[in-house]
Amino acid sequence: MRYHIRLPDPSIARGNTPGLAFQSHGADGFAEELQHALRTRDLFERWSAQLDDPEDADPALGATDPAATVSGEQHDLHIDLTVDTVLPSALLRQRMHLLAGDHWQLRDVTAA
Template sequence: MSTQRYYLSIADLAHARGENPAFSFQGVSAESFAQALQAALRKPTLWQQWSADQTDPDSIDPALGQTDPSATVSAKQADLHVDIEVVTSLSHTILKHRLALLAGHSWELHDVKPA
């Protein structure tokens, strides 16, 4: 898969939480969110914890656990919302899953471009 640049935003970072507190983002700053998402894309830790917590972990497609050691995430506070830029070779499906674990469905995708 080619490397893509994703442009996202979160309207209210203080309420951007995943459904399960064990996997959810717990920080308060744009920088701490960028660090958490970057770690979730680069390392398998979050995915491994989530998959181990599932009723039937063996039924989960292992491709969902792929990582990108070169992924980068930057985020900056802009008024009340946070603008996020992700550069990764991971699929949109994997990025969406990691975002959902960390921030629920409180994020919005604005654009995707080749990196």
């Protein structure tokens, strides 16, 4: 699937947990961080390690797509990300929430 995501104000596109949130400021950096979060278990492992009982983390939330691609494009004040992945939308949303908090919008979903 292809997901079209907008960061309306990239300066506040940060999750609630600094160790998990986006660190980037530009379109390429946001794209790279999200792509890494989809391709590897790194974000899942950092998130689950912060749980009271990491063993309670649903292993399905750690699914990855090694072929996922993310591109970013800067537009005036917002950034658009285009995500191609086989991961279900629930996992993409969970990772975006960790990375950007509530400061992102899913604009469209199409077949890749």
